[in-house]
Amino acid sequence: MLREIRDRLLFPFARAAVNAQSTLSWWRARGKPDQVIFDRPYDGRPAMLLALYQKGRVRPDVWRMLRAARALDLHIVAVNTLRLQTDEIEALKEVVDCYIERPNFGRDFGSYRTGFLH
Structure with missing residues (x-):
């Protein structure tokens, strides 16, 4: 049960963090x-x-x-x-x-x- 809760909460957070980091890198590298x-x-x-x-x-x-x-x-x-x-x-x-x-x-x-x- 705890594992299921952890996976439901952490996966979206990790995905959002990676996406934010990628977007920030894109803005820095632009141009x-x-x-x-x-x-x-x-x-x-x-x-x-x-x-x-x-x-x-x-x-x-x-x-x-x-x-x-x-x-x-x-x-x-x-x-x-x-x-x-x-x-x-x-x-x-x-x-x-x-x-x-x-x-x-x-x-x-x-x-x-x-x-x-x-």
Whole structure:
């Protein structure tokens, strides 16, 4: 009985809280442009599009994935919804062909859209 009451009360509240947070993020991101930090021209190689959510520094597992993709000679486009430190961006230039930062709104679909349209 308590579980049923809890589920009836908490689920709508949780849904409303997530909806409010999403709406607030949308208002903050509205009108902010995507920033292409660096971009090498596409040369026809197979491409990899990576949606990132990395703040400050890139995680070690992401570095390993990027190096593996570079070893396969892929053209790598990375779209991040947070900001990286300047030295980290400089290090990315060795393995990533195009790096874009965009406002953090929504899910990864916006990052994929940005990468595809670029």
